[in-house]
Amino acid sequence: MSKLDSxxxxxxxxxxxxxxxxxxxxxGGNTKLFYGHPVEGERLCLKDYRGIVSYEPxxxxxxxxxxxxxxxxxxxLEKENQMLACDPPHFGAGATWGGMVAxxxxxxxxxxxxxVRDFVLGTKIINGRAEVVKFGGEVMKNVAGYDLSRLMAxxxxxxGVLLEIxxxxxxxxxxxxxxxxxxxxxxxLEEMTRLSSExxxxxxxxxxxxxxxxxxxxxxxxxxxxxxxxxxxDGGEIIEASFWNDLNEHxxxxxxTQKPLWRIAVPPATPPMQIEGxxxxxxxxxxxxxxxxxxxxxxxxxxxxxxxxxxxxxxxxKGEHLFEPLEGVTKQLHxxxxxxxxxxxVFNPGxxxxxx
Amino acid sequence: xxxxxxxxxxxxVTVVDKDLLVSRLHQYMSTxxxxxxxxxxxxxxxxxxxAYCTVPLIVVIxxxxxxxxxxxxxxxxxxxxxxxxGSGTGLSSGALPFEQGVLLVMTKLNRIIEIDINNRIARxxxxxxxxxxxxxxxxxGFYYAPDPSSQIACSIGGNVSENAGGVHCLKxxxxxxxxxxxxxxxxxxxxxxxxxxxLDAPGFDLLxxxxxxxxxxxxxxxxxxxxxxxxxxxxxxxxxxxxxxKGGEAVAAIIAAGVIPGGLEMMDKIAIQAVxxxxxxxxPKDAAAILLCELDGDDATxxxxxxxxxxxxxxxxxxxxxxxxxxxxxxxFWAGRKSAFPAVGRIxxxxxxxxxxxxxxxxxxxxxxxxxxxxxxQLAVANVFHxxxxxxxxxxxxDANIPGEFDRVEEMGARILELCIAVGGTxxxxxxxxxxxxxxxxxxxxxxxxxQFHSIKNAFDTNGLLNPGKGIPTLARCREYRxxxxxxxxxxx
Numbered sequence: 001m002s003k004l005d006s007x008x009x010x011x012x013x014x015x016x017x018x019x020x021x022x023x024x025x026x027x028g029g030n031t032k033l034f035y036g037h038p039v040e041g042e043r044l045c046l047k048d049y050r051g052i053v054s055y056e057p058x059x060x061x062x063x064x065x066x067x068x069x070x071x072x073x074x075x076x077l078e079k080e081n082q083m084l085a086c087d088p089p090h091f092g093a094g095a096t097w098g099g100m101v102a103x104x105x106x107x108x109x110x111x112x113x114x115x116v117r118d119f120v121l122g123t124k125i126i127n128g129r130a131e132v133v134k135f136g137g138e139v140m141k142n143v144a145g146y147d148l149s150r151l152m153a154x155x156x157x158x159x160g161v162l163l164e165i166x167x168x169x170x171x172x173x174x175x176x177x178x179x180x181x182x183x184x185x186x187x188x189l190e191e192m193t194r195l196s197s198e199x200x201x202x203x204x205x206x207x208x209x210x211x212x213x214x215x216x217x218x219x220x221x222x223x224x225x226x227x228x229x230x231x232x233x234d235g236g237e238i239i240e241a242s243f244w245n246d247l248n249e250h251x252x253x254x255x256x257t258q259k260p261l262w263r264i265a266v267p268p269a270t271p272p273m274q275i276e277g278x279x280x281x282x283x284x285x286x287x288x289x290x291x292x293x294x295x296x297x298x299x300x301x302x303x304x305x306x307x308x309x310x311x312x313x314x315x316x317x318k319g320e321h322l323f324e325p326l327e328g329v330t331k332q333l334h335x336x337x338x339x340x341x342x343x344x345x346v347f348n349p350g351x352x353x354x355x356x
Numbered sequence: 357x358x359x360x361x362x363x364x365x366x367x368x369v370t371v372v373d374k375d376l377l378v379s380r381l382h383q384y385m386s387t388x389x390x391x392x393x394x395x396x397x398x399x400x401x402x403x404x405x406x407a408y409c410t411v412p413l414i415v416v417i418x419x420x421x422x423x424x425x426x427x428x429x430x431x432x433x434x435x436x437x438x439x440x441x442g443s444g445t446g447l448s449s450g451a452l453p454f455e456q457g458v459l460l461v462m463t464k465l466n467r468i469i470e471i472d473i474n475n476r477i478a479r480x481x482x483x484x485x486x487x488x489x490x491x492x493x494x495x496x497g498f499y500y501a502p503d504p505s506s507q508i509a510c511s512i513g514g515n516v517s518e519n520a521g522g523v524h525c526l527k528x529x530x531x532x533x534x535x536x537x538x539x540x541x542x543x544x545x546x547x548x549x550x551x552x553x554x555l556d557a558p559g560f561d562l563l564x565x566x567x568x569x570x571x572x573x574x575x576x577x578x579x580x581x582x583x584x585x586x587x588x589x590x591x592x593x594x595x596x597x598x599x600x601x602k603g604g605e606a607v608a609a610i611i612a613a614g615v616i617p618g619g620l621e622m623m624d625k626i627a628i629q630a631v632x633x634x635x636x637x638x639x640p641k642d643a644a645a646i647l648l649c650e651l652d653g654d655d656a657t658x659x660x661x662x663x664x665x666x667x668x669x670x671x672x673x674x675x676x677x678x679x680x681x682x683x684x685x686x687x688x689f690w691a692g693r694k695s696a697f698p699a700v701g702r703i704x705x706x707x708x709x710x711x712x713x714x715x716x717x718x719x720x721x722x723x724x725x726x727x728x729x730x731x732x733x734q735l736a737v738a739n740v741f742h743x744x745x746x747x748x749x750x751x752x753x754x755d756a757n758i759p760g761e762f763d764r765v766e767e768m769g770a771r772i773l774e775l776c777i778a779v780g781g782t783x784x785x786x787x788x789x790x791x792x793x794x795x796x797x798x799x800x801x802x803x804x805x806x807x808q809f810h811s812i813k814n815a816f817d818t819n820g821l822l823n824p825g826k827g828i829p830t831l832a833r834c835r836e837y838r839x840x841x842x843x844x845x846x847x848x849x
Contacts, residue, residue: 056715056717057611057612058608058609058611058612058716058717059608059715059716059717059746060611061715081614104556104561110555111555114529114533115555115556117556117561117564118529118532118533127804127808129804131804131808133802133804133805133808134805135805137780137781137782138715138780139713139714139715139745139746139747139780139781139782139785140525140526140713140744140745140746140747140785141521141525141530141713141742141745141746141747141782141785141786142713142782142784142785143518143519143568143782143784143785143786143787143788143789144782144783144784144789144793144797144800144801145789145797145800145801145805145809145827145828146565146568146569146573146809146812146813146827146828147519147532147564147565147567147568147569148565148808148809148812150532150561150564150565151560151561151564151565153561153564154556154560154561155560155561158560159560170616171611171614171615171616172614174614193474196476196585197473197474197476197497197498197585198585199585199586199587199588199653199654200654201653201654201657218653218657219656219657219660219661221656221660222654222656222657222660225656226654265552265554265555265556265557266553266554267472267475267477267553267554268474268475268476269472269474269475283555286554286555287554287555307552307553307554308552308553308554309552309554309556309557309558311558323558323559324558326558326559328546328548329542329546329547329548330548330549330550330559330562333548333562333815333816334559334560336814336815336816337560337565337812337815339815340808340811340812340814340815341808341811341812352559352560353559
């Protein structure tokens with residue numbers, strides 16, 4: 001089979017699938033294959049469609065092809081003292097630029113800097129009529145036409161094949177320090193609320209194994225000052241920054257489980273949730289990871305009652321839904337949107353929801 | 357090619373049974389909330405772009421969400437188009453009424469429903485003014501970040517429709533980055549929620565799609581916005597340049613130095629002089645350009661960044677760098693910028709504001725070409741520029757009373773927008789397409805992209821009742837405009 005290393009080659013494959021109404025299973029580095037439902041379909045692998053299209057450090061924009069390894073882009077940014085401020089997890093060496101956007105997963109910096117979706121500026125995709133279309137662009141502000149670029153983020157490939165994505169990047173902080181202190185979950189959540197309500201150079205706030213982890217980022221003297229003040233008033237000790245990477249990449253012992261792992265996004269000040277299991281808190285309280293055998297419906301309902309939502313993240317639980325089920329108008333709009341972007345239903349059918 | 361609705365280019369118009377519609381509206385709304393006679397409707401004939409006016413068939417001013425729902429149900433059943441309007445400060449004729457349609461005015465839905473300080477959110481109705489949200493949470497030390505220059509008057513609902521920005525959006529983001537969830541009514545009046553009170557939501561990102569959709573996909577009736585703690589310190593710097601190009605280079609140099617300022621604005625000589633004569637902000641009137649740079653955060657960060665930026669500005673050839681000596685002077689620097697439009701309004705009978713965005717590296721080139729256009733059309737241009745994010749606001753000065761002058765303005769405006777596309781930018785950074793930039797959509801997007809947009813519209817509003825003739829042109833209009841454009845004299849060499 002020929003390499004899918006050009007727009008034309010990919011387009012041709014999509015044309016064929018559309019004409020024959022054959023489902024396609026879109027993949028990049030396959031590092032996030034566990035996320036979402038399995039897809040039955042012919043493999044459309046983007047990993048050979050790679051390369052950086054443009055990078056202008058002073059414009060704060062990178063445009064790259066979907067199959068470009070995330071490590072390659074991060075290394076390039078590092079040289080210019082810049083970064084992807086949405087902190088995307090890799091979950092493996094082969095993680096790609098396109099996979100980052102398709103899954104839309106952001107790391108610990110997210111509540112302080114923004115999500116993958118927030119940093120998307122433009123996309124070039126192949127739609128379900130096998131046409132190459134571009135939305136958004138490479139500038140910071142762009143309100144021409146509907147925002148189909150950001151719609152792609154987190155859509156798990158169900159609306160189109162990502163070819164190129166432009167993302168905003170940010171300068172890397174000069175200095176980062178992490179401080180850790182033992183306390184109860186209740187105390188940690190209160191502390192996170194207090195810290196997030198002040199103007200502080202916060203870039204991480206997590207709770208794991210009875211300990212609160214707080215990261216500050218900024219100029220060296222600023223960070224050192226904040227750390228010194230905090231240690232004087234609240235105690236705690238400085239630790240290695242590797243904790244955050246282990247958290248983002250799910251290398252902490254907590255994540256190495258055979259039980260169902262739940263990702264529960266809630267308003268940050270939500271009190272400890274009363275579900276049996278082990279908890280890890282990130283996003284200054286806004287993201288709760290739960291390892292639990294509790295009933296799926298109970299977990300989804302609890303998250304919803306807190307005005308958040310729950311996702312069965314590691315696909316261990318064999319339920320009908322991994323993501324919170326849609327209802328009413330929202331469900332209908334999802335069906336209509338799928339029809340608008342992918343009328344033949346060829347892109348990753350069922351990965352997000354059955355029928356989409 | 358007229359900007360006003362043209363059935364040949366924009367789609368057929370069905371004549372509405374006005375009496376029947378009014379009688380049905382009166383079933384759930386008192387007569388003072390349903391305006392039917394010309395003198396009552398006249399004030400609503402345009403939004404902030406007064407060059408384009410259409411008197412609507414009926415104006416309704418609901419007081420409750422349930423009334424909005426009823427209006428939508430009635431209009432859906434009778435197939436009556438609905439144009440939604442907030443405070444009417446929009447600059448792209450996004451709220452231009454439809455002659456055979458209802459203008460749905462949301463200003464009475466202006467309550468703050470809830471402030472939740474622990475979760476740092478506020479739940480508000482769409483008619484509330486942008487600034488009123490920040491004022492309501494100021495006592496807790498918080499604010500709502502997006503700050504369009506019209507923030508005293510413009511509504512949050514309108515901000516959502518246009519994905520409004522402001523002078524602080526390079527650092528703090530646009531409306532889309534500062535809204536968590538919304539309650540929306542579909543075209544038939546059914547209520548649904550997009551987003552959650554958490555930082556993301558299951559399924560497709562409908563929130564991102566609805567924000568900036570110019571009232572064409574749904575009617576927003578409740579918005580949950582993020583609140584940010586107010587930075588304890590803010591300092592403003594003013595740098596003067598004898599050459600606009602040096603100012604543009606200074607902006608790139610600041611960002612290269614790793615600083616993202618809270619605000620970074622530029623003005624050219626005409627704008628500086630107009631502002632200075634208007635509010636005496638202390639701007640150097642002999643400068644070719646000034647940069648206003650705001651640094652905010654904790655004291656130590658601001659002090660460190662102030663030092664870095666001052667050094668960068670001097671290295672970039674600034675002839676003067678001045679730090680506002682106190683809070684009063686800082687506010688004065690910004691008052692000058694925020695009143696740039698009315699200031700220009702004083703030196704010219706009329707002005708027309710353009711909203712293109714470009715990659716910043718193209719600034720010198722674009723300014724030069726705009727100068728060429730200015731000479732060709734014999735129309736002066738004052739430049740105000742969100743320099744940090746490349747969003748230009750050239751103001752074309754003209755006199756609407758001189759026959760034919762506005763036609764020249766429109767053509768020159770079109771050229772500027774098309775230039776923005778040519779250098780890799782966009783026709784609108786924050787004001788929206790509305791009615792105004794419909795033709796240039798045909799230049800920025802291909803037919804297949806336009807068709808894709810129409811299919812998105814169709815997913816939400818099959819009968820095309822919400823804000824018809826806005827945002828996305830028909831293919832017929834695209835074709836017509838491309839022909840017209842190809843016949844123009846080439847000024848770009």
